[in-house]
Amino acid sequence: MAVDKGELQKQEEASYIRFCKIILGWDYFALLKESDKKRNKSDNGADSSISQVKNTYKDIEDYLATFEPLLFEEVKAQIIQTKDDEEVTEWTMRLVMEWNEADGFLMPAVTYSDDEGEKISQNDVLLLSKEQIKGTKLPKTYAFALVEQRQHSLLRLRMFLTGEVVNLDTDVVRPCPRMLSMRSLITSPLKPQERALFSLKICSLSTISREYFALRSVGTLPFKDLILSAAIPNSGSEDQPWKVSEPLREHFVGSLNPSQMEAVDAGLSRKPFVLIQVRFKPLSDWHFNLITCPTYT
Known part of the structure; x- marks a missing residue:
């Protein structure tokens, strides 16, 4: 049973919009303050551990309700983490050259130079x-932006300035003055020289955004019931091969090439083996072959 690619694409698009609305609405300085409070509680001996997650789930909604908040906590941790010593932490002035709107987001284009001290990439x-x-005085007009595309002299950004999403519910958005002020500045008819902003690179969301899309797409998988139940049927003794459900095997067969399928079977066999990855480019795109070699003891 193969995954419906059309349904998966719709799910990814919806997940991306949700992911961006939640994160881009956060208040950076409120996150720092929240982090300091948690750190102080931990230093004072208060229990700040994360609750243990369940092993089984009633349905996809129950599964997402458990893991989605944890993933967003990880995003917050990335945002507030201390920058590496070698990273540049200076503010860079940029001019708003143009803007448009799409799917409830403001999409400004700001100036960028290839010779800037700090490299900026997509998903930063x-x-x-x-x-x-400067110092401890906080600004009145500020917001997060996600880098959609980097061009020679422009950064195309995505911003959500409608307000802050409440309790991960994108239907409940709380307007706030700092974001309204930012929107007014970006969309004003002023000349670019009069629409100056200062930017600071915070982190990259490339990896964790893929993790989020994978989490939200669990419901489209043909073997989702296996994930929700966390069951390992007919596992047998340690010297017997593992067995997987028929929907999962059908998914493997439809998604993997023969060498990759052999690697999966080798792993399920519980026998020692060496896995070698061979990378080659035949005609159009890079392909990967996995070679499994048995080991002897």
Whole structure:
């Protein structure tokens, strides 16, 4: 049973919109304050451990309700983590050259130079502020932006300035002055020289965004029931091969090439083996072959 690619694409698009609305609405300085409170509680001996997750789930909604908040906590941890010593932490002034709107997002294009000290890539999170932040005084106009595309002299950004999403419910959005002020600045008819912003690179969401899409797509998998039940049927003794459900095997057969399928079977056999990955480019795109070699003891 193969995954419906059309349904999967719709799921990814919806997940991306949800992911961006939630994260881009966060208040950077509120996150730092929240982190300091948790750290102080931990230093004072308060229990700050994460609750243990369940082993089985009633349905997809129950599964997402458990793991989605944990994933967003990981995003917060990435945002507030201390930057590496070698990273540049200076604010860079940028000019708003143009803007448009799509799917409820504001999409500005700001100036960028290839010779900037800090490299900026797609899926990087930037903190934008009308004022350059110095000392302990907080700005009044600031918001997150996600880098959609980097061109020679422009960064195309995605911003959600409608408000802050409440309790991960994208239907409940709380407007806030800092975001409304940012929107007014970006969309104003002023010349680019009069629409200056300062930006600071915070982190990259490339890896964790893929994890989020995988989490949200669990419901489209033909073997989702196996994930929800966390069952290992007919596992047998340690010297017997593992067995997988028929829907899962059908998914493997339809998605993997023969060498990759052999590697899966080798892993299920419980016998020692060496896995070698061979990378080659036949005509159009890179392909991977997996070679399994038995080991002898």
